[in-house]
Amino acid sequence: QQQVKQSPQSLIVQKGGISIINCAYENTAFDYFPWYQQFPGKGPALLIAIRPDVSEKKEGRFTISFNKSAKQFSLHIMDSQPGDSATYFCAASTTGNQFYFGTGTSLTVIP
Amino acid sequence: EAGVTQSPTHLIKTRGQQATLRCSPISGHTSVYWYQQALGLGLQFLLWYDEGEERNRGNFPPRFSGRQFPNYSSELNVNALELEDSALYLCASSLDRGNQPQHFGDGTRLSIL
Numbered sequence: 001q002q003q004v005k006q007s008p009q010s011l012i013v014q015k016g017g018i019s020i021i022n023c024a025y026e027n028t029a030f031d032y033f034p035w036y037q038q039f040p041g042k043g044p045a046l047l048i049a050i051r052p053d054v055s056e057k058k059e060g061r062f063t064i065s066f067n068k069s070a071k072q073f074s075l076h077i078m079d080s081q082p083g084d085s086a087t088y089f090c091a092a093s094t095t096g097n098q099f100y101f102g103t104g105t106s107l108t109v110i111p
Numbered sequence: 112e113a114g115v116t117q118s119p120t121h122l123i124k125t126r127g128q129q130a131t132l133r134c135s136p137i138s139g140h141t142s143v144y145w146y147q148q149a150l151g152l153g154l155q156f157l158l159w160y161d162e163g164e165e166r167n168r169g170n171f172p173p174r175f176s177g178r179q180f181p182n183y184s185s186e187l188n189v190n191a192l193e194l195e196d197s198a199l200y201l202c203a204s205s206l207d208r209g210n211q212p213q214h215f216g217d218g219t220r221l222s223i224l
Contacts, residue, residue, distance in 0.1 A: 006153075034213075041217070043203075043215030046213075051210075101156075103153040
């Protein structure tokens with residue numbers, strides 16, 4: 001059973017556009033929601049994370065929107081750049097540190 | 112600050128052999144996690160160690176095992192290797208303070224011939 005469902009599987013965006021990746025979860029005990037960015041040949045790197053006491057968190061061009069009632073959260077990449085082309089993973093965890101990852105979204109930003 | 116380091120970078124084995132993968136966490140991190148990332152798939156949780164103890168394991172057969180040493184480094188052992196074990200094995204570390212971010216190494220690419 002997939003604890004965190006991520007969509008889309010792949011995404012192609014023009015340079016300067018907005019990339020949006022969505023994740024949904026069922027377990028209301030989750031209280032930490034990070035996003036990771038992975039380039040080919042590298043391990044995932046923490047990009048941005050949010051806790052359920054806020055509805056939005058912004059760091060530079062990256063924003064997490066969190067909807068607790070809908071049990072959904074999303075990553076928005078503003079002014080997408082070719083260097084943002086990577087695979088993005090959402091995750092969710094409980095206080096016990098068990099992380100559940102989404103299946104990943106391959107983002108391609110076309111120059 | 113040095114990141115999570117994994118060795119070897121690549122490992123080639125044949126069916127039935129045993130593989131040992133190593134991980135050194137970030138200094139000060141006591142929790143170590145192992146994940147399997149098969150081609151085109153997400154991260155599948157394997158094992159979690161903290162303070163030398165196994166805290167949790169994912170849905171993998173017992174031939175996947177590991178341990179954590181007193182210096183918090185960790186080892187993943189895979190016995191009786193099968194072709195489908197070919198994957199990138201990622202190690203992550205974190206502080207054990209509840210919901211701390213996990214920081215990943217660049218993985219060991221295990222190929223089974």
